Amino acid sequence: MTPRAAGRLTLETPVTYLTGVGPRRAELLKRLNIFTARDLLWHIPHRYEDATTVRRIATLRVGEDATVIGTVVSTGILPTRKGLRVFQAVVRDASGLIEVAWPGQPWLERQIAKEDVLLLSGPVRFFHGRQLAPREFVNLGKDADGTSGGRVLAVYGATEGLSVKVLRGLVEAHLDALLPLVEEYLPASMLAAAGVPTLPEALAAVHRPTSVAAALAGRSRLAFEELLCVHLLHRRAHALAQEAQDGIRFVNRRDLTSRFRAALPFTLTGAQTRSVREIVGDLTAPARMHRLLQGDVGAGKTVVAVFAALVAMENGYQVACMAPTELLAEQHARTITTLLAPLGIAPVLVTGRLGAAARRAAAATRAGEVPCLAVGTHALVQEGVRFGRLGLVIIDEQHRFGVDQRRALGEHRTAGRRPDVLLMSATPIPRSLALTMYGDLDVSLLDERPPGRLPVTTALRPESARARVLGFVRRQVEAGRQAYVVYPLVEDSAKVTLKAATTAFEELSAGPLAGLRLALLHGKLSSEEKDAVMRRFRDGAVDVLVATTVIEVGIDVPNATVMLIEHPERFGLSQLHQLRGRVGRGAAESFCILLGDVGPEAAERLQVIVDTEDGFEVARADLALRGMGDLFGERQSGVPTFRIADPLRDEALSDRAREAAERLLADDPALTRPSHRQLGEVLRRNYGRALELFRVG
Ligand code: ADP
Numbered sequence: 001m002t003p004r005a006a007g008r009l010t011l012e013t014p015v016t017y018l019t020g021v022g023p024r025r026a027e028l029l030k031r032l033n034i035f036t037a038r039d040l041l042w043h044i045p046h047r048y049e050d051a052t053t054v055r056r057i058a059t060l061r062v063g064e065d066a067t068v069i070g071t072v073v074s075t076g077i078l079p080t081r082k083g084l085r086v087f088q089a090v091v092r093d094a095s096g097l098i099e100v101a102w103p104g105q106p107w108l109e110r111q112i113a114k115e116d117v118l119l120l121s122g123p124v125r126f127f128h129g130r131q132l133a134p135r136e137f138v139n140l141g142k143d144a145d146g147t148s149g150g151r152v153l154a155v156y157g158a159t160e161g162l163s164v165k166v167l168r169g170l171v172e173a174h175l176d177a178l179l180p181l182v183e184e185y186l187p188a189s190m191l192a193a194a195g196v197p198t199l200p201e202a203l204a205a206v207h208r209p210t211s212v213a214a215a216l217a218g219r220s221r222l223a224f225e226e227l228l229c230v231h232l233l234h235r236r237a238h239a240l241a242q243e244a245q246d247g248i249r250f251v252n253r254r255d256l257t258s259r260f261r262a263a264l265p266f267t268l269t270g271a272q273t274r275s276v277r278e279i280v281g282d283l284t285a286p287a288r289m290h291r292l293l294q295g296d297v298g299a300g301k302t303v304v305a306v307f308a309a310l311v312a313m314e315n316g317y318q319v320a321c322m323a324p325t326e327l328l329a330e331q332h333a334r335t336i337t338t339l340l341a342p343l344g345i346a347p348v349l350v351t352g353r354l355g356a357a358a359r360r361a362a363a364a365t366r367a368g369e370v371p372c373l374a375v376g377t378h379a380l381v382q383e384g385v386r387f388g389r390l391g392l393v394i395i396d397e398q399h400r401f402g403v404d405q406r407r408a409l410g411e412h413r414t415a416g417r418r419p420d421v422l423l424m425s426a427t428p429i430p431r432s433l434a435l436t437m438y439g440d441l442d443v444s445l446l447d448e449r450p451p452g453r454l455p456v457t458t459a460l461r462p463e464s465a466r467a468r469v470l471g472f473v474r475r476q477v478e479a480g481r482q483a484y485v486v487y488p489l490v491e492d493s494a495k496v497t498l499k500a501a502t503t504a505f506e507e508l509s510a511g512p513l514a515g516l517r518l519a520l521l522h523g524k525l526s527s528e529e530k531d532a533v534m535r536r537f538r539d540g541a542v543d544v545l546v547a548t549t550v551i552e553v554g555i556d557v558p559n560a561t562v563m564l565i566e567h568p569e570r571f572g573l574s575q576l577h578q579l580r581g582r583v584g585r586g587a588a589e590s591f592c593i594l595l596g597d598v599g600p601e602a603a604e605r606l607q608v609i610v611d612t613e614d615g616f617e618v619a620r621a622d623l624a625l626r627g628m629g630d631l632f633g634e635r636q637s638g639v640p641t642f643r644i645a646d647p648l649r650d651e652a653l654s655d656r657a658r659e660a661a662e663r664l665l666a667d668d669p670a671l672t673r674p675s676h677r678q679l680g681e682v683l684r685r686n687y688g689r690a691l692e693l694f695r696v697g
């Protein structure tokens with residue numbers, strides 16, 4: 001790094017040395033992760049507004065998402081019953097007035113004054129009249145003329161005490177000095193193949209766009225760079241893991257596996273056969289396996305995993321199969337017990353709640369008795385559990401474990417060799433997206449459903465059909481079946497959710513479902529109480545399970561034939577699909593009923609669920625509508641986060657970035673060539689992992 005000569009601006013210059021940034025502002029900038037001039041230049045607007053997107057206030061309707069520009073007529077702070085203070089403003093344009101509310105942000109009183117012109121965007125709600133709930137706003141100041149004047153406005157991520165306006169001013173003030181310091185370091189041929197502009201052009205376009213289209217073209221260059229970096233890290237990690245050869249080289253003896261295949265009551269689907277072949281290929285190779293097996297609910301992942309387990313066992317190794325909850329672990333143990341019965345092999349269950357016999361068996365596992373198949377929860381990685389000869393680790397619903405938990409099992413060594421790892425996931429995502437997210441893994445897809453599974457009849461029914469729907473549920477139960485009734489989580493309000501479900505539970509018990517055995521499952525129960533309720537349902541002691549929380553993914557109650565979902569519009573499509581996967585698991589015809597009066601937009605969205613049972617199609621539609629975070633419900637640990645790129649929206653760009661990364665590494669695996677030196681630096685600067693993967697010298 002070049003030492004900073006006094007007064008000379010470099011990209012490494014701390015922001016405190018920039019005009020317009022004093023110690024207080026520098027502190028605030030830190031909150032946005034802006035420490036240096038470079039960070040400021042890379043603080044990219046997250047969206048743009050121009051006159052074409054601004055609406056007239058009078059035309060706004062409840063339920064819409066809109067952008068308006070208006071002059072502040074009045075402001076005030078209102079306390080709510082919950083003790084939250086809401087900053088409110090009334091804004092006016094030539095067409096009319098609207099109230100704007102910022103709950104929990106009373107400090108805005110110091111930033112928004114009467115007669116300021118605001119550019120606001122967010123959903124329009126009904127609250128004593130129309131009210132705008134701004135996701136973001138720009139204070140255009142007092143003298144703004146109430147239009148965006150044909151300008152394209154860059155909207156930056158801001159923080160309390162540091163408005164978008166101040167940030168925009170700061171970037172604007174330094175842009176001309178900073179841009180000449182930026183050089184393109186990617187080969188021109190690569191940029192041409194990707195169809196993106198050079199770095200200086202891109203940075204100029206994102207900060208000072210002539211049009212929204214130009215800004216987005218600039219953004220694509222930065223997104224490409226981010227995706228390229230992630231793919232380089234993935235592919236390099238993958239290559240090094242292959243080279244390390246510290247895995248176990250299993251021999252495909254076809255002893256247990258052949259007997260297993262012969263004893264199966266069905267033949268494998270093409271996708272299962274292909275996945276088994278891919279997995280056996282990994283197991284018999286000297287490198288460790290790191291494979292993700294993706295398949296929709298009911299695609300038959302367990303059978304594939306058992307094949308892998310048997311290969312390890314016929315080589316005299318132990319296998320550990322870890323699931324996120326006790327219930328799931330028990331269920332896996334039961335399924336595997338049935339599958340392996342013809343071979344006279346029984347899995348050992350290792351969970352927090354062990355009986356005496358299980359404890360003895362678990363102790364034998366620890367003592368290194370081989371071969372064995374241990375199925376359990378994270379109890380498998382807790383202290384005291386030792387495997388003498390662990391050859392394979394299988395992790396179900398892998399995204400529900402932390403990186404450390406996933407890693408712990410893999411650290412068991414047998415004569416210096418570490419076990420192979422098979423991860424499983426029931427949230428199927430398109431292949432190219434999987435490669436962006438989990439590119440250091442190999443991916444096997446179960447994209448074919450086993451034959452003989454009855455389709456689940458799915459229907460959207462209005463409120464007026466409630467009595468008929470409940471009558472149907474009743475008849476199913478009277479015919480010996482079981483049913484789920486699911487309520488959505490009301491955001492920010494566990495109390496309201498609980499009340500809604502409790503009330504409904506009481507109404508159902510007293511009215512339409514009187515005389516049936518109902519149980520209520522909700523988030524306020526302890527995990528033991530939840531388990532107990534699920535167990536009673538599984539064992540047939542409960543006819544109808546009323547649940548507020550999402551029912552355990554993967555729970556298998558074949559006798560359940562009805563999934564009734566209340567307020568379906570409040571669920572994501574993937575969530576609905578997972579819920580639907582809880583039925584149709586037995587021999588009887590099953591039904592998924594989405595009940596409620598939903599708006600036309602919601603109805604259109606829910607039609608995806610009614611129309612298709614293909615989890616990939618559902619996931620794709622869901623991703624397009626709601627974005628990455630929501631698909632998984634939470635941020636996944638160990639998955640790359642992107643500041644600029646959006647792995648779904650930028651799917652094509654990501655494919656191009658992956659091809660570019662592969663070509664680059666084929667040519668220069670450690671990026672040591674002089675022409676790749678800067679790229680190596682970018683990687684090391686931005687990604688901690690790169691320090692290990694692309695060492696200098
Ligand atoms: P997943 O774990 O992917 O949700 P499972 O492994 O639990 O799916 O399989 C779902 C059901 O389908 C199980 O009852 C299983 O025995 C059955 N099954 C799996 N593979 C096949 C197949 N090839 N043909 C018929 N049934 C199958």
Ligand code: MG
Pocket residue numbers: 301302554
């Ligand atoms: Mg399963």
